Amino acid sequence: MTEAAPPDKTSLVTLREVTRDNLRDILRLKVSPAQERLVAPNAVSIAQAHFHSEAWFRAIYAGDTPVGFAMLEDWTLDPENAPEEWLREPYVALWRFMIDARYQSLGFGARRSRC
Numbered sequence: 001m002t003e004a005a006p007p008d009k010t011s012l013v014t015l016r017e018v019t020r021d022n023l024r025d026i027l028r029l030k031v032s033p034a035q036e037r038l039v040a041p042n043a044v045s046i047a048q049a050h051f052h053s054e055a056w057f058r059a060i061y062a063g064d065t066p067v068g069f070a071m072l073e074d075w076t077l078d079p080e081n082a083p084e085e086w087l088r089e090p091y092v093a094l095w096r097f098m099i100d101a102r103y104q105s106l107g108f109g110a111r112r113s114r115c
Contacts, residue, residue: 007062009106015058015070018046025066026059029100042069045096053078055095060108067103071096 018026027043030036040048049055054075060068073095075082082091099109 005063007065007067007103007106007108011062011065011108013067013108014061016061016066018057018059018069022059022066026069029066029069029098031098032101032104035098035101039096039098042098045069045071053081057096060099062103062106062108065103066100067108068099069096070094070098 016022023046026046027041029042031039045057049057049071052073054073054077055071056074056077057069057071059066060070071094073091073093075086075091079087097109
């Protein structure tokens, strides 16, 4: 089996569900040491998501390579438990976002956040 080419600035950026098949790859993604205090590890984010009904998370791929992770706080997923002030209008916020240190400065984060 041939290995996929490494992603570059022209790679298609997509969101994919985190599954049993790609979980380890997503858990291996890391920010630089200087950024570690800014975002929780993906393992922590995925664990939190399983206990927060408003959490929605996906792996960020460039081509066929996992390059990052995103998690949203989306109260439309659980309106019965939404805070009162967020019931008047749909409330969705970026909760976690990271691009692996190896893939930063290639535009993947900027392109994914525009979607």
